[in-house]
């Protein structure tokens with residue numbers, strides 16, 4: 001793996017941090033070259049060839065959630081293009097197609113530098129309040145257009161402070177975009193603040209306090225992201241205590257690039273109500289029983305796992321197996337731009353590549369609403385509404 005070379009594209013302090021995470025993931029990718037075949041098939045349009053239009057219509061009409069969606073991986077290409085032009089970034093000499101080639105990594109995941117460059121490009125245009133408001137607004141609008149009725153957007157605010165914004169200003173700017181979109185569209189939106197596994201536990205505690213203090217500005221949850229290997233979630237348990245006592249929902253990225261012990265750690269030490277990815281849960285029957293018994297939800301992001309090479313292809317993803325074993329799985333995008341998907345695409349792939357039936361798709365959609373970090377009363381009303389809509393599909 002020493003052949004993997006990476007030179008930071010831009011001088012942001014977090015560039016190395018991002019690269020560390022994806023180098024770890026990429027090492028797994030190199031061991032599973034079949035993932036590139038999957039993406040070649042996507043590119044050639046194979047995924048739509050045998051698709052039943054009735055199901056496509058059902059998926060559009062199905063009230064959906066997207067609970068695991070990173071703000072910095074879910075911008076519109078055109079917006080990145082315009083913001084890069086305004087800022088005069090080095091990439092501003094690219095035309096829209098060239099920029100898209102650099103950002104939508106799913107089409108050419110063989111190149112780690114390309115993948116890292118995509119995150120650095122999006123980070124570079126997310127450093128002003130105006131940009132953050134626009135990006136958040138557009139993400140909510142995009143989700144609404146595919147009939148996502150409840151969206152949770154997550155991010156680590158520290159990534160957006162490189163040009164002097166405070167964490168609080170970042171949160172308010174993002175919320176302003178969400179509020180503007182909610183005025184126009186019938187959609188509920190919550191925000192999850194993320195802490196970073198490879199940062200100090202003190203930094204995580206700072207983010208947890210911030211999340212609790214800023215609850216009235218739409219923050220509903222707390223998460224821990226980044227490479228699991230060598231960075232157990234329990235090192236950050238104090239931050240989770242703060243967030244949990246402060247009334248926030250708890251989710252933890254776990255079982256994405258590490259074995260099932262990482263999921264169990266998140267449950268046993270970090271108050272996890274939901275698990276981000278939870279891909280390796282399928283390897284541990286005893287833990288599956290525990291997850292079912294404790295009613296813990298799994299935020300599956302299949303295409304993201306395939307793209308990074310953690311799962312060889314979509315057909316090998318464990319989401320259907322877990323669902324059939326009684327696990328409350330949900331379906332999510334992770335990074336809409338970088339993976340080149342929306343949540344409807346994920347439902348299409350579950351139908352076509354995993355042969356899920358419409359009832360299973362509805363079950364997954366319902367789990368999303370049940371798993372939401374909305375206040376209980378509001379959640380109850382929303383679930384009643386969407387259940388009625390689902391019964392009519």
Ligand SMILES: [Zn+2]
Nearest residue numbers: 070253276334
């Ligand atoms: Zn994620």
